[in-house]
Each structure stands twice: as C-alpha cells, then as structure tokens.
Amino acid sequence: MTRERFIDLVRAEQEPLRRFLLALCGGDSALADDLAQDTLTRAYVASGSFLGKSKFRTWLFRIAYNRYIDYRRKPIPEQSPIDVSEAMDIKSEDASDAFFRYQRLYLALDELPEKEKAAIVLFYFEDREIKEIASILGIPSGTVKYHLSSGRAHLKKHLSL
C-alpha cells in the first residue's frame, strides 16, 4: 500500500476511529486522539502485511481496540487529589460541555467489561454489523450478540432511567 493511498484511507476513517476511541476512553478526547495517532502509526508500519482479506476500516479498528486494551492494562500513575474549590473556578469550554453532556453515558459504559463496552460502542455508535464487530474484537458472532444483550441489561441497570 502506498503512502498516498494510506493517507486517503485514513482521511476517510479518522472521524469514526476517533469517535470509537473517544467512547472507549470515557470522553477523554486528548487520550482518544493520542491512541488514534498511535493506532495509525502502527497501522502504517504494518501496512505491508495488510492483505486486504478484511476491510481496511475493520483492520484499523482491530488495531485501535488492541491498542486501547494495551493502554488499559498499564498501571495508572497515582494522581493528586482534586481541589473542588479550584475546580469550580475552571471556565467551561466546548470540550468540557460535550463531556458533561455524555458524562452519564460514559460513566455507565465504564462500568461494563471491555468487550461488552466495545461491542455496544461499535454496534450503536458506529453502526457496524455483528460480523464486522466479531472480526474487530476477535470473538465469534454469537458471543458479540451475547455481549450486546448483556451490555444493554447492564446499561439499563447503571443508567437507571
């Protein structure tokens, strides 16, 4: 695959890819974009081994999901506690508004096991078919259906609407 072809394909897929990672990362757009960049760099390095047996976007999302799982497995560095009074003074920006709009959903999604969360995100936010989700997550189609059903049940409980 030539460099120009790769860039063209990425241009078409960058928005769904970033949205997928944004949902997985609980609305942290900076982290999602960093993981997306890392995914694209890895994909470019491995582009010689892409045989075209699956769609480019399926292959790209598989790399993104694996990259996200690697990130989640890393130990999280200890953070200093947030001072609530200082946090109240922070001015609202577009990004934070968007974050709060989806906060309830992100918090509920974060309670789900990783595969369940990814299946829900791919099916409902990215409109991917069961077969494609199975290929991205590396599991059988039946298991994807099971994850979707149990994910919905878990979300119902966590969202408690």
Add this chain to the structure above:
Amino acid sequence: MSDKNIEEFLRNSRPEVKDNPTFMLRTIQNIERVEGIKGEVDRQRSHGRAAVLAALGIGMIAGLFIAAAMILFPEASAILIKTLRDALGAIPYSLKLFITTVAILAVSLGLAVPSRRQSRTF
C-alpha cells in the same frame, strides 16, 4: 426501561468528535518519521550487506594470493607452516598465562567502561 428504549437512547447518544485540524497533520508527520526510520534501517542493511560482500571478496583474493605463494615458494611456505604449528603447539603450555591475561583485560575493561559512562553523564 425496555430494550427498545435503551437502544433508542444509545442511538441518540452517539458522541460528537471535536474538530481537530491538526490531527491529520500529526498523522502525516508521524508517517514521515516512520519513513525516515525505514529509510535508515534500509541504508544500514545495505551497508551491512556491502561489508559482508567486501569481506568475502577480500578473503577470496587473500586466499588466492596465499595459494599462489605456496605454489611459487614451497620452501618459504613450509617454514611458515612449521612456525604456525609450533606456535599452536605451545598454547597448552602457556594456557595459564593466556587465561590470566584475558582476565586482567576483562577486569580493566569492566572498570574503564562504567567510568566513561559516568563522565558522559556529568
């Protein structure tokens, strides 16, 4: 909440990706970096290949010269072979000396390398 409601809620909650004009720029920069690294690896590989081929050529030429010398000067080469055989035969007798020399060199290197690294750090 029914399954239909939760499905509707999810479909209406698709996250919005904030416009990031620098995203593609960063991607292209990363691709250029990868290309640079690939180019460097290829260059080093071809250098290595050239070095191996040069060594092979030099070895073959040297071999040919030695073979020619042995044919043209049989007496001189007989003396040389005898000297080499004597030197190899002497190794078992001087093995203790040889091991001691290697050990002293290893210890000296072990002391010299970390002190060099330290001097680079400061």
